[in-house]
Amino acid sequence: QSVLTQTPSASGTPGQRVTISCSGSSSNIGSNYVYWYQHLPGTAPKLLIYRNNQRPSGVPDRFSGSKSGTSASLAISGLRSEDEADYYCAAWDNSLSVVYVFGTGTKVTVL
Amino acid sequence: QVQLQESGPGLVKPSQTLSLTCTVSGGSISSGNYYWSWIRQSAGMGLEWIGRIYSSGSTNYNPSVKSRVTMSLDTSKNQFSLKLNSMTAADTAVYYCARHCTNDVCASWGQGTLVTVSS
Numbered sequence: 424q425s426v427l428t429q430t431p432s433a434s435g436t437p438g439q440r441v442t443i444s445c446s447g448s449s450s451n452i453g454s455n456y457v458y459w460y461q462h463l464p465g466t467a468p469k470l471l472i473y474r475n476n477q478r479p480s481g482v483p484d485r486f487s488g489s490k491s492g493t494s495a496s497l498a499i500s501g502l503r504s505e506d507e508a509d510y511y512c513a514a515w516d517n518s519l520s521v522v523y524v525f526g527t528g529t530k531v532t533v534l
Numbered sequence: 535q536v537q538l539q540e541s542g543p544g545l546v547k548p549s550q551t552l553s554l555t556c557t558v559s560g561g562s563i564s565s566g567n568y569y570w571s572w573i574r575q576s577a578g579m580g581l582e583w584i585g586r587i588y589s590s591g592s593t594n595y596n597p598s599v600k601s602r603v604t605m606s607l608d609t610s611k612n613q614f615s616l617k618l619n620s621m622t623a624a625d626t627a628v629y630y631c632a633r634h635c636t637n638d639v640c641a642s643w644g645q646g647t648l649v650t651v652s653s
Contacts, residue, residue, distance in 0.1 A: 425580040456638065467538075468581075468630070470641040479640055511581055521594050523571075523583035 426451060427512050427526035434532040435502045443497045443529045445512030451524055455515040457495040459488055462509045462528075471510075472497060499531070507533045536561040538631050538644035546651050551619040556631030556644060558612050564589050569634055570614045572605065574627040575646070582627075586634070587614060626651045 428446045435441040447453065459472035470479055472488035475495065487498045495514075499506055512526035542554035556570070563570060572584040585595035587605040595603050604617045618625065628646040635641065 458638075458641075460641075465645070467643040467645045469643075473638045473641075477639070513581075520597055522596050523586075525573075525581040525583065527580050 425527040426516060426524040427514065429510075429512060429526040429529045431527070432530045432532065434534055435499075436534045437502055437504065439502045440498060440500045441502055441506075441531060443499075443510050443512075443531070445495045445497070445526045447493050447495075447514060447524075448518075449493060450518035451493075451514040451516040452490065452495055453493040454517070457488065457490050458513040459486075459497045460511045460513065461506075462511060464509070468511070502533055504533050507531060536633060536642050538633060538642060540629060540631050540644045540647040542629075542647060542649065544648060544650060546621050546625075546649060547653050548622055548651055550621055551617055552621050552625070552649060554616045554629055554631075554647065554649070555613050556615070558614070558633065561633065562609075563607055563612050563614055564609050566590075567636055569636060570605075570607070571632045571634060572616045573630045573632060573643075574625075575630070576624075576627040579627075584616065584618075584629075621651045623651050625649070 433441050456474045460468045461471050462468040471486050475490040476488045485501045489496050510529045516522045516524045537559045539557045546552050569586045569588045571586040575581050587593045602619045607614045630646045632643040
C-alpha cells in the first residue's frame with residue numbers, strides 16, 4: 424500500500440552518478456519533509472537523508488537529496504559497489520491522520 | 535551506539551495475536567528525545583509503517599491496522615512491544631523496530647524478525 428512511487432530500478436558503473444526519484448502528493452511530500460533510507464537485505468535499514476537534504480552524521484556526502492513540489496530525488500555520486508542496495512523514500516502523510524508512508528523502493532545495481 | 539533487537543514467535547496461527555518485543559541497548563526508552571516505531575515488510579512488497587510510541591506513552595497508529603494494534607513501553611526492561619490481533623496471512627512479514635530522534639536527525643532500526651501466519 425505504498426503511497427509514494429519510485430522507479431523500480433536504477434543502475435550505473437562505479438564512479439557514475441545515479442538519481443532516484445520519488446513521487447507523492449500534496450498531503451505527504453508536498454507539505455512535509457522527505458527522508459531516504461538504504462536497505463541491504465538481511466540488515467537494518469539505514470537513514471541516509473532527513474528533512475529533504477540533510478545527512479545524518481557518518482553518511483558520505485556522495486549522497487544528496489532534494490525536493491520540489493510533490494516530488495523528491497536522491498542522488499548518489501561517485502557510485503561504489505557497496506552502494507548496491509534498495510533505497511526507499513518516506514514522508515509523513517496527513518490526509519486522514521498522521522501516517523508515515525514509504526516509497527515503493529528502488530533497487531540500485533552497480534554494474 | 536544504540537542497538538535494537540526484535541524478538542517474538544516466528545510462526546503465528548490465523549486469528550491469533552502477535553506479540554513482539556524490541557529490546558533497546560545503548561540508550562533509554564524513557565528519553566524524551568526519541569520515539570519508538572514498528573515497521574513491517576511483506577515478501578516482495580515495500581515497507582509499511584505500523585505506528586509509533588513516545589516515552590510519554592502517546593501513540594500514533596496506521597489506520598490500516600489501528601483497530602488491531604497496541605504498542606506499549608516497559609521502562610524497567612528498556613523494551614517496547616507490539617501486539618497485533620486477529621492475524622491473517624496478509625500480516626506475514628518481516629517486522630522491524632526502530633528509534634527515531636524527535637528532531638529527525640537520527641534513526642536506528644533493528645535487523646528485523648520474520649513472522650509467518652499459518653495454521
